[in-house]
Amino acid sequence: MADLTLVEAVRAALGRAMTDDERVVIFGEDVGIDGGVFRATDGLYQRFGAKRVRDTPLSELLIAGMAVGLAAQGMRPVAEIQFMGFIYPTIDQLVNHASRLRTRTRGRLSCPMVLRAPFGGGVHAPEHHSESTEAMLAHVPGLRVVIPSSPRRAYGLLLAAIRDPDPVVFFEPTRLYRALKEPVADDGAGVQLDRCFVLREGKNATVVTWGAAVRECLATADTLAKDGIEVEVIDVATLKPLDSETILASVRKTGRCVVVHEAARTGGFGAEIAARVAEDALDALVAPVRRVTGYDTVMPLPRLESHYMPSTDRIRAAVGELMAYG
Amino acid sequence: MADLTLVEAVRAALGRAMTDDERVVIFGEDVGIDGGVFRATDGLYQRFGAKRVRDTPLSELLIAGMAVGLAAQGMRPVAEIQFMGFIYPTIDQLVNHASRLRTRTRGRLSCPMVLRAPFGGGVHAPEHHSESTEAMLAHVPGLRVVIPSSPRRAYGLLLAAIRDPDPVVFFEPTRLYRALKEPVADDGAGVQLDRCFVLREGKNATVVTWGAAVRECLATADTLAKDGIEVEVIDVATLKPLDSETILASVRKTGRCVVVHEAARTGGFGAEIAARVAEDALDALVAPVRRVTGYDTVMPLPRLESHYMPSTDRIRAAVGELMAYG
Amino acid sequence: MSTPVATFAIERTAYLDATGRPLGPLPAFAEDAATVTGFYRAMARARAFDEKAIALQRTGRLGTYASSLGQEAVGVGTASAMRPADVLLPSFREHAAQLWRGVTLKELFLYWGGDERGSDFAGPREDFPVCIPVASHFPHAAGVALAMALRGEPRAAVAIAGDGATSKGDFYEALNVVGLWRLPAVFVINNNQWAISVRRRDQTAAATLAQKAIAAGLPGEQVDGNDVIAVHDAVARALARARSGEGGALIECLTYRLGDHTTADDASRYRDDDEVRPHWAEEPVLRTRAFLVSRHAWTKEDEESLLKSCAAEVEAAAEAYLATAPEFKGAIFDHTFAALPDDLARQRAGAVEPSGG
Amino acid sequence: MSTPVATFAIERTAYLDATGRPLGPLPAFAEDAATVTGFYRAMARARAFDEKAIALQRTGRLGTYASSLGQEAVGVGTASAMRPADVLLPSFREHAAQLWRGVTLKELFLYWGGDERGSDFAGPREDFPVCIPVASHFPHAAGVALAMALRGEPRAAVAIAGDGATSKGDFYEALNVVGLWRLPAVFVINNNQWAISVRRRDQTAAATLAQKAIAAGLPGEQVDGNDVIAVHDAVARALARARSGEGGALIECLTYRLGDHTTADDASRYRDDDEVRPHWAEEPVLRTRAFLVSRHAWTKEDEESLLKSCAAEVEAAAEAYLATAPEFKGAIFDHTFAALPDDLARQRAGAVEPSGG
Numbered sequence A, B: 001m002a003d004l005t006l007v008e009a010v011r012a013a014l015g016r017a018m019t020d021d022e023r024v025v026i027f028g029e030d031v032g033i034d035g036g037v038f039r040a041t042d043g044l045y046q047r048f049g050a051k052r053v054r055d056t057p058l059s060e061l062l063i064a065g066m067a068v069g070l071a072a073q074g075m076r077p078v079a080e081i082q083f084m085g086f087i088y089p090t091i092d093q094l095v096n097h098a099s100r101l102r103t104r105t106r107g108r109l110s111c112p113m114v115l116r117a118p119f120g121g122g123v124h125a126p127e128h129h130s131e132s133t134e135a136m137l138a139h140v141p142g143l144r145v146v147i148p149s150s151p152r153r154a155y156g157l158l159l160a161a162i163r164d165p166d167p168v169v170f171f172e173p174t175r176l177y178r179a180l181k182e183p184v185a186d187d188g189a190g191v192q193l194d195r196c197f198v199l200r201e202g203k204n205a206t207v208v209t210w211g212a213a214v215r216e217c218l219a220t221a222d223t224l225a226k227d228g229i230e231v232e233v234i235d236v237a238t239l240k241p242l243d244s245e246t247i248l249a250s251v252r253k254t255g256r257c258v259v260v261h262e263a264a265r266t267g268g269f270g271a272e273i274a275a276r277v278a279e280d281a282l283d284a285l286v287a288p289v290r291r292v293t294g295y296d297t298v299m300p301l302p303r304l305e306s307h308y309m310p311s312t313d314r315i316r317a318a319v320g321e322l323m324a325y326g
Numbered sequence C, D: 001m002s003t004p005v006a007t008f009a010i011e012r013t014a015y016l017d018a019t020g021r022p023l024g025p026l027p028a029f030a031e032d033a034a035t036v037t038g039f040y041r042a043m044a045r046a047r048a049f050d051e052k053a054i055a056l057q058r059t060g061r062l063g064t065y066a067s068s069l070g071q072e073a074v075g076v077g078t079a080s081a082m083r084p085a086d087v088l089l090p091s092f093r094e095h096a097a098q099l100w101r102g103v104t105l106k107e108l109f110l111y112w113g114g115d116e117r118g119s120d121f122a123g124p125r126e127d128f129p130v131c132i133p134v135a136s137h138f139p140h141a142a143g144v145a146l147a148m149a150l151r152g153e154p155r156a157a158v159a160i161a162g163d164g165a166t167s168k169g170d171f172y173e174a175l176n177v178v179g180l181w182r183l184p185a186v187f188v189i190n191n192n193q194w195a196i197s198v199r200r201r202d203q204t205a206a207a208t209l210a211q212k213a214i215a216a217g218l219p220g221e222q223v224d225g226n227d228v229i230a231v232h233d234a235v236a237r238a239l240a241r242a243r244s245g246e247g248g249a250l251i252e253c254l255t256y257r258l259g260d261h262t263t264a265d266d267a268s269r270y271r272d273d274d275e276v277r278p279h280w281a282e283e284p285v286l287r288t289r290a291f292l293v294s295r296h297a298w299t300k301e302d303e304e305s306l307l308k309s310c311a312a313e314v315e316a317a318a319e320a321y322l323a324t325a326p327e328f329k330g331a332i333f334d335h336t337f338a339a340l341p342d343d344l345a346r347q348r349a350g351a352v353e354p355s356g357g
Ligand SMILES: Cc1ncc(C[n+]2csc(CCOP(=O)(O)OP(=O)(O)O)c2C)c(N)n1
Pocket: B029, B058, B060, B082, B086, C093, C132, C133, C134, C135, C161, C162, C163, C164, C165, C166, C190, C192, C194, C195, C196, C257, C261
């Protein structure tokens, strides 16, 4: 069992999927000989050849639309968008086609495609390379939105996404690509989609998060534990369809809920989680729900970026505030 | 003061804006001699000429991108997307450009554009013509999202949107275009953006909504009043930036909150409103928050459409349920 | 110092004049009266469907409908050049092509009547449903063609869309990759001169739409789109090249939209009858019949019996459609994913049980 | 029967060979040594900036940076053909054009150093900031040009982007409307043969990128993009037409990316030094100097003093950049809208006060 970074785990899952299933094809910008700008597809072109690992023209709309056509024909396209900031030209294909081909045809055609894209801030990237707009896609009926937060989950969730019979958008947190290693067994085992993961148990407050912010939340939980505050940390992992039960069960236990995400606050997916708590666990709440998020501003360029990110300080302050209640 | 339908009020506002300000130009598909497929621009081509009222090629991306260029040059573009279902190719321009030109250049350039589009269900329209995806755009920092629900507000809000120094997406509920008339003074008076409207006062429950669903909410309030239940109905009108105060003040008064929208539930803008209530009016709640919305499914074709819509029955049931609390 | 580095030419092909008289030698298939008779029957059938669909819409029994009046040769010429194993990706106006492919009249009525089951074709299981967002199916066609090429199958994808569709980036990006990877995909443009109220000349300054292929480095040509022989010939030639690995093509069919854009449109707002009238003299059904009559391959009796059988078939299909009860409302949920997720199952339960919120 | 309906030709223009020798008569402006000397100085200045930017990035004092090494003639040839009142819409690689337009070295350092104030140009107030989402600025150029045309101004918009950008629908839709409405917009393609790791020939099967103009019905031409005289000449001719109401154009400049895609890229993963080497013999700075020397318009002393002054200027700008403190964090909020909405004001207050959540 090798120690892998998250991006290595993605690569291992892609290689495994291509080995196991001839129908899997990979394409996108620079995924071929270059191995992807983050090296997520490094070596795959050499292993599986130019037919199955294809550099496309610089055309994101086409990448998504071609995936729909391939998927409808029974292939298993795994397409890469180089950064989430360039995913917007694909939204028409995702909303109007990928997500609804099955229901439009009452199951005659379907769309088992995966669209991968790195996302998120904190790596001092150029303009348009640090945003988090997963909530836009998590609103689209018929689409799965999956975000891994560790090498192991990246491996298993990506395999599950590729095998899933419906379209999955798979967002990989750039900040975690090389931030940590853990042992990952390249055993072809998928990790179940549509489930949240309780990464740390605690009885005083529930922190719900996903993607790179998982790290800050776990770090904050460590710190707070020293003060005797036991924080339960939940990695949502699949934003849509949402596993409410795990979140609600935790909030019913702790009575306190903080949602943390990098995306802008208003209309972020944290709103959905807060709403579910307000709907279905209200009686258990001893304190208001809090969201620690990016602001309703454009993601700043690197010099001011750190002020935008949901820092451990901000998370700690929010949990601390809630501890004053109840 | 003429009695106008909502679409006539839109037309009156456009005519007024063009008369008052030479910089206003209108463009889109079929907005010229045809006057728009809903006749929102009827007669404007004849009044203001082919230079200022332009049929574009069938290119939505271009329509939005051209608006950015015109706006940066000090014009006041008012572009039409024929249906919200065809707005997705513009999202890249809205997210990556329109909404951030001002902050990217620290105010040197700006983007005073309006993008209008009809939206919503209940009119037995063809596929892709009935969806409500306003939440996707209400998540975008730097963008205003405005939705009128009456002829008078349509007139005033559209004028205010055109005069606003920043980009506004203006969604017009198709179902209301010709559903009712009311006296509208074509006096050039704008209606303030960024404010919710309390359309009906009540002390027992707050119903927050926007667009065409306002009608069902008001009708439900009428019915419930007969049972002695006084419902306060709030038309959000500007989804982003959101006027929390009006909503929170109402919920603090009533202790009950139902959010109603046609859009799919998960990640809909109702989640944001529920989240704000859970954050800032939790102590006032005597009952859980409820959302009455479209489902997390693709909008059905006309034969099943009515089952998807948030009906008066569903709204009444939700309010009724909350009345059992407290 | 300037030197020419590339030159291009666009050709237009026609076999029949407006009155159905051959302009020169015909392609071999057109010498077979049975073949052209088959085309004619299919066009007449499509037109009968069209009339009924409009009548149903006018009486509130069908949704908004896009007539293919006068453009039947595009659909029939294209679909008849395809093999069953090929895949059709139609726009919303290509009923004639869909019918040839084996989509049933009842399925078409269901779809335009607002019932998803109309896209669950019993016949051409791999054909795409109608594409409403203009030009967004061209990238699908590239993907379908890539799947075929990867599997080494001698099949091709055929997408049809209108003149307006050629202004969309989708069209261009897809055409470009078809050219680049020599994919077995043929893009057919039904240039009916209008995109709702916008004239062809207000879509682009390009003298032809066929020349847009030059931007993608693949063959483009124009044909008389009211000449079913010319359309069939061009598509058949393109498909033969595509199947043998020589790549795709763009074919612009010049025709005319004789009716309103859809039943929701009133074309008199933006075009005069005087403009439309001459096009009635060029329309494909009349023209093909004149050709067949001149070849002694079609009689008055043939015509009467065809009209009668088309009417009967369409009538029966319409009745079958009208007699089909809507689906149970649970259907809204059941095909969203292969398996209903918990979250959606709860919503379904709430919707299906009257008490649900 | 097939008849040709349209023919097209694409030309390539060059004035200097790779060694700076004229291939024939030069355009009038190039006979004026001062003009070409000005071009040369600007290219050298851009290269000096480039070197410093890479050095700063390598030492952690600048963000990811896209070098324009070897492509300076595109930027200088283009910008020098513009008037101050025209508007430039640059991609992320056109520092040479931006510098000519009056963007300061310090502003460029600020932008690439991650500070929004770098796009608040003190000089060309109407020029667009760098465009990162490839090709998405072409529609802006169409809009800028439309604004100019509506106001009857003799101005034009000039957008520059790479070979990869020509594969995007944005490029095509914008080019199409420029052709259709004869807008005063010139689209310049810096065809440096690579889009990160993707070769020009893997973007499109079109023999030239210039021929993509044919799809939009407007003039397209190729020029030697390492020949600053040819670039200036083509852009100047196109701008003259644009200003006189004759519409826009597409100009493909053939050049070569001598460096990595950006400082985050390692081109050795996908291309050999052997492939790059010959292009060093064709690069524009060397070539222009050779031309000037052959005309006795440039001496060793001129060269030394130019290098010295460029180095000093760049050094001073870099220091000024490094000495510029970041903005106060409130700036994140302050330019989101013209006036801070209440909702955002609350967030700002929370962010600015240490206690905020
Ligand atoms: C992307 C998109 N934009 C707008 C529309 C609305 N619309 C439906 S058909 C049409 C015109 C299409 O013209 P053309 O491509 O020539 O096809 P035709 O209708 O003439 O067959 C428009 C604008 C749409 N369906 N899709």
